[in-house]
Amino acid sequence: MLRLYGMADSGNCYKPRLLMAALGMPFEHVAMDYGQGGTRSAGYLDKNPNGMVPLLELEDGRVLAESNAILLYLAEGTRFLPADRYQRALACQWLFFEQYSHEPYIAVRRSLLTQPHRAADATPERLEATFQRGNKALGVMEARLAAEPFFAGDACSVADIALYAYTHVAGEGGFDLDRYPAVRAWLARVEAEPGYVPMSWLPGERPGAGR
16 A cells, blocks of 8 residues: 655645545555654655655655655546646646745745744744745736636646645635635635545545535
């Protein structure tokens, strides 16, 4: 069985959980933390020298790090990875956007405001910079979603899974999603997808009613 090392409240770790749930793909979840004995333990660093989560361990013992690389691996041959050459590249374009223009601001600002161990990093300057760049990313998404239902074609793909993870909790970082009606409508479309589970869901737990 696939084994996923991750954290329940991390959007990056939620991405593969959400995709595997949508695909009905069984897996074991291994809860991790950033402290000693967690992602910095010698055993874990042997698997991922970068000391980060998520990490996917395959049945044969091979491992794969980086959330969006894991999405691409899991989505191969499924409806979540477009077969069309252009749409496939478009999905990758939005995966890169998520990691370079979205996650470093929306996810980081959420972390600064909600994680006690990040309090010292939550300077007014950093909060303002992440706020401005996060809203810029949401504006780019709004423009796309005002014209198209999803990011790479007419169906939900890995691009939508990746961008959904931290966008749907952007309010925890102080972002006002009411300013982005097309983004809010898209969030609802993703949540209406078959197999959808909330961020709090872990294997062995019963998903929320209607999910």
